[in-house]
Amino acid sequence: MAKAVGIDLGTTNSVIATLDGGQAQVVPNAEGSRTTPSAVGFTEEGERLVGQSARRQAILNPQGTVYSAKRFVGRRSAEVSQEARAVTFDVAPGTDGAARLRVRGRLHPPEEISAMILRKLADDAGRFLGERVDQAVITVPAYFNDAQRTATRDAGRIAGLEVLRIINEPTAAALAYGLDKRQHETVLVFDLGGGTFDVSILDVGEGVVEVRATAGDTHLGGDDFDRRLVDHLAGEFLREEGIDPRDDPQALQRLFEAAEKAKVELSAVDQTQVSLPFVAAGAGGPKHLNATVTRSTFEQITADLVERCQSPVRQAMSDARITDRDLDEVLLVGGSTRMPAVRDLVRRLTGKEPNMTVNPDEVVAMGAAVQAAVLTGQGPDVLLLDVIPLSLGLETLGGVMIRTVDRNTTIPLRRAEVFSTADDNQCAVDVVVLQGERERAADNRVLGRFRLEDIRPAPRGEPQIEVTFDVDANGILNLSTRDGETGVRQTITITGTGNLDRSDVERMIAEAEWYREERGGRARRPLHAELSGP
Known part of the structure; x- marks a missing residue:
């Protein structure tokens, strides 16, 4: 089985x-x-x-x-x-x-x-x-x-x-x-992992888990805190010895492992020792890295990373139309939430003591x-x-994004939008599919492009082209089109997303x-x- x-x-x-x-x-x-x-x-x-x-x-x-x-x-x-x-x-x-x-x-x-x-x-x-x-x-x-x-x-x-x-x-x-x-609760989940940060507002209870809003930063995670400590340790070593250990791949790997270990230890103690013998070699022989890192120093060099967590929390709460008084629980997810500075930020933003039972x-x-x-x-x-985390839409004349699906819409979903041609007797259109929140198309993520052909020659604005967005329960987009005159439907394969071709997957x-x-x-x-x- x-x-x-x-x-x-x-x-x-x-x-x-x-x-x-x-x-x-x-x-x-x-x-x-x-x-x-x-x-x-x-x-x-x-x-x-x-x-x-x-x-x-x-x-x-x-x-x-x-x-x-x-x-x-x-x-x-x-x-x-x-x-x-x-x-x-x-x-x-x-x-x-x-x-x-x-x-x-x-x-x-x-x-x-x-x-x-x-x-x-x-x-x-x-x-x-x-x-x-x-x-x-x-x-x-x-x-x-x-x-x-x-x-x-x-x-x-x-x-x-x-x-x-x-x-x-x-x-x-x-x-x-x-x-x-068994009873309804409004829960904020603060998820700071190794590579990404997410925050979601959910209604939980009575056999239903409903997401009301989500926000985040896919360029923020524990790895970035490690990198700050690596740069700090390497910078001090460079000033003292005139050698940058980041130029040697093995030394850099040792630095990353030591930085991660020090970060973990600083969640429980006020200071820790980083010792890397034979981390480099100079004219006078082997060089060793020995440094004391305090929690206050670590929090100082990573303060801006912690502060970057504020905006997604506020955005999610605003989108869910709640204040901190409406929250029943705050859950911390991801190993990076063990950092005291992160937990202090959560208390400051939500007015709640984070739930430590999970x-x-x-x-x-x-x-x-x-x-x-x-x-x-x-x-x-x-x-x-x-819900879908980011809005979906198409690029239209003038480089403007027209939203078809707004962020935080419950999935699965289907939305249709009718478009037309921009020029007289236009027989084909290039469609650019976008994901993001900016009005200018170029400021959003291009999910893919496709070309609609064999459009009946007619004055601009007359042909009716219905583009349907289908987002499944996985949050993955599928597109289809329908010719308003003939009723012919076409399933669209999006290209240019950066994903693997089917042949690559099969291989x-x-x-x-x-x-x-x-x-x-x-x-x-x-x-x-x-x-x-x-």
């Missing part, structure tokens, strides 16, 4: 859970840990390591170890310059401009790396549960756009999983929290497990009503299956055609 699970595919760590006896339970991995590092290592011998084994060898193999792949999923290379600074491997554009991760001479799509992590989680869970795992609900940040959601679904497919649903991480957390609630590292996967059980008929009777599915069957996931890479790139 196949088992449906919930997976929190995280930037730093990932978690898998299942519903057992009506209770969501985290499933430990093969190493016995409840969390799995979201890292993949490629060795010189051609082996592939996933999880803790990849993290252990990262210092000696900094450019062959991929981590934080979630920050690059569904994005173009031009969009991730900030994120690329926080990793030790190379990030390069593919032929379509999408972000690709260069490892040992090969360009890997981030979806492929995510699929390797998903497959390990599913395989480990299958061995623990004694039954195969091939169905999953996978969570994504609430503020992920259409391209990022589609890319996450593709990662699940490449991993050999049937993706039952893509749901938002704050929604999953609220679902786990509200499973036993495990911020595990609650998202547990909520996804509840939803997986609901979808397969094995769980409680719970109705989940999520990677076959390659992933080869790894599983031949070498149990530790095989040498087979000779398959690869994505083209520089």
Whole structure:
């Protein structure tokens, strides 16, 4: 019998859970840990390591170890310059401009790396549960756009999983929290993970979890706090020794690991010691980095990152038309919410003491497990009503975006808009699909482009072209058109989103299956055609 699970595919760590006896339970991995590092290592011998084994060898193999792949999923290379600074491997554009991760001479799509992590989680869970795992609900940040959601679904497919649903991480957390609630509560979920920040306002209780509003910042996460501490430590070392350890990939990897450890320790103590022996070599011999980092120093160099959390919280509360007096609970999700400065900000913004009863590292996967059980008929009777995080529309004459679907509209949904031609006897139109909140089309995210042809020659404004937006329960967009004169409908395939072609997905599915069957996931890479790139 196949088992449906919930997976929190995280930037730093990932978690898998299942519903057992009506209770969501985290499933430990093969190493016995409840969390799995979201890292993949490629060795010189051609082996592939996933999880803790990849993290252990990262210092000696900094450019062959991929981590934080979630920050690059569904994005173009031009969009991730900030994120690329926080990793030790190379990030390069593919032929379509999408972000690709260069490892040992090969360009890997981030979806492929995510699929390797998903497959390990599913395989480990299958061995623990004694039954195969091939169905999953996978969570994504609430503020992920259409391209990022589609890319996450593709990662699940490449991993050999049937993706039952893509749901938002704050929604999953609220679902786990509200499973036993009999009375109505208004809950704010503050989700600061390794790579993204989300805030959602939800109504929970009586078997219903309804999202009222969501906001966020997909360029803000714990990785950015780590980078600030890395730059601080490296800057001090440069001033003292005249050597920048960031120029050496191995030293930089050691700095990142030390910075993450120091960040975690500073959540519990006022100061911590960072010691990195033999971090560099100079004319006088080896150089060692020894520094004391205080919590006040760390909070000072990251103060602007904490303050960036304010705007999404206020936006979500404004969109939900509530004040802090209307909130019953505030849930903290994501390991980065353990930082005292973040918790102080939450208290200041909401006037509430954050709820500490949920495990911020595990609650998202547990909520996804509840939803997986609901979808397969094995769980409680719970109705989940999520929303689309960003508005959808089309570019019209003059470079203006016409909104067809407003943000925070409940999904699934269908909206139709009628357009016409701009010139006399125009037989074709180029349609640009946009996602965002700005009036000027160029300021929004281009989801894709398509061309409508064979329009009947007529004076401008006369042809009636109905464009229908369908957003499914995963928050993924599908488009169709109808000719107002002939009634002929056409399903549109959007191109240019930065996602993988179907042939690329099928190729990677076959390659992933080869790894599983031949070498149990530790095989040498087979000779398959690869994505083209520089």
